[in-house]
Amino acid sequence: MxxxxxxxxxxxxxxxxxxxxxxxxxxxxxxxxxxxxxxxxxxxxxxxxxxxxxxxxxxxxxxxxxxxxxxxxxxxxxxxxxxxxxxxxxxxxxxxxxxxxxxxxxxxxSTGSLSHRIRLLGRKDEFRELADVFDAMLEQLESHVAEQRRFAANASHELRTPLAISQTLLDAARNDPARDQGELLERLHAVNTRAIDLTEALLLLSRTDRRSLTRDVVDLSLIAEEAAETLLPLAEQNRITLDVTGEKAHALGSEELILRLVTNLVQNAIVHNVPDGGTVTVHTESRHDASVLQVENTGRPVPRELVPTLTEPFQRGTQRTRTGEHAGVGLGLAIVHSIVRAHDGTLDLVPRPAGGLIVTIRLPRERAEVSQQARP
The missing domain is CATH 1.10.287 (Helix Hairpins)
Incomplete structure (x- = not known):
């Protein structure tokens, strides 16, 4: 001004x-x-x-x-x-x-140079505390900008891939009119479906980052059963045993987003599993300070140094892949992390010693229920 x-x-x-x-x-x-x-x-x-x-x-x-x-x-x-x-x-x-x-x-x-730091020397006082806070803000802002740039580059690359495939298929059909049109339409449908899924995932990710949520009382056990029922055909197709255990666990949040959160976790647990005879266990419980959802699956060993990168956009397991029937768009855990953060919850990823992953979600509980249990 x-x-x-x-x-x-x-x-x-x-x-x-x-x-x-x-x-x-x-x-x-x-x-x-x-x-x-x-x-x-x-x-x-x-x-x-x-x-x-x-x-x-x-x-x-x-x-x-x-x-x-x-x-x-x-x-x-x-x-x-x-x-x-x-x-x-x-x-x-x-x-x-x-x-x-x-x-x-x-x-x-303000000119875009975020790498500069003040780093005032001397004992702590009001000015040095202000400088330290400003340095921390610059560091977070620089990290956020770098993350957004990586996200934009990866999103552009992921969106360009199905478009390039579609262009190649159309060029091939135009150059070879005698080619089987049914196979062409089937492949175009698969590529278009993948592009739509990626676009919807990006929109959902941007929506959860804004934290504009309508919070209601949600039972995580019912959400887990609904997600397991939806993904049961996929589990049976991959010969995966899918179990839902635990008790009622009421949390405050958006039922639609929490359902998407659980669905993504269960789908990832099924897809990233052993080829045959694997298991996926979804467990819910209510603790004093939070409602807990835990998804545990068998699978290939996950290196511990790789765990912090699993919630980054477009990161898939031990390597980036862009093919496969259920390979996904690489935003599953990124969306989960964003939804958990929007609900003021926590997300913990722990590799299983025998292979696979244990994912634990803690969401804030219903206030009335917490206060009732706190009474002697």
Missing amino acids: DRRPGLSARLKLTLSYAGFLLLGGGLLLVVVWVFVLRWMRDVDAGAIQRRFGVVIVLGPDRSELLGGFYPAAAAAMGFLLLFGLLGGWFLSGRMLAPLTRIGDAARMA
Whole structure:
């Protein structure tokens, strides 16, 4: 916003320091005048001489003292004013130096340079705490921007792949009119379905990032049963045993998004499993501070160093793949992570020693239920 020019903070502090110094000096002079000069009495030298027979030699009387006091007081006030201005300008410059560095860093950040850090040295005070908070904000912002750039690049690549395949199939059909049209339509349908799934996943991911949710009371056990029933044909096709265990677990959140969360977890657990004879277990329980959903599956061993990257967009298991009937679009766990974060919950991924993964979701519970269980 446009603002009219005004005094700088350094000049204001300088004037404040000088003003307080003048005020203190003036009060000191007033005290001297009130308690020394004003109450000085003239001595009656003749009366003392007549009474005691001695001669008293008096110094200057009160009028002479006042006549000499005023110039000295004016000179002292002038010195205090000059000293206050110079000292205030120097001290305010020293005090405001960290703010100058913070302002320079903010201007650099506004131009798009997010790699600069202030890193103020010295013991902790208000300015250094502000600088540390600003550095942390810049670091998070730089990480977020880099993540968004990677996401945009990956999304563009993923969207370009089905479009390129469609273009290739159409060119082949145009160059070879005698080619089987049924096979062409089937492949185009599969490619188009994949592009639609990817677009819907991207829209869902952007929606959950905004955190515009309508929160209702949701039973995670019912959601788990619904997701398992939907994915049971896929489990049977892959010869995977799918079990749902546990108890009722009420959480506050969007039923639609939590259903998508559980569906993604169960689908990933089925797809990323052993070829034959694997298991997937979905367990729900209610704890004191949260409602818990746990999905455990068998499968190939997952390196621990790979676990933190599994929630990144377009990351699929141990390698990136873009083919396969149920390979997905690489946004399953990224969407899960985004939904959990939008519900103020937590997501934990732990590799099983024998292979596979244990995914634990904790969501905030219904407030009334929590307060009821907290009573003795």
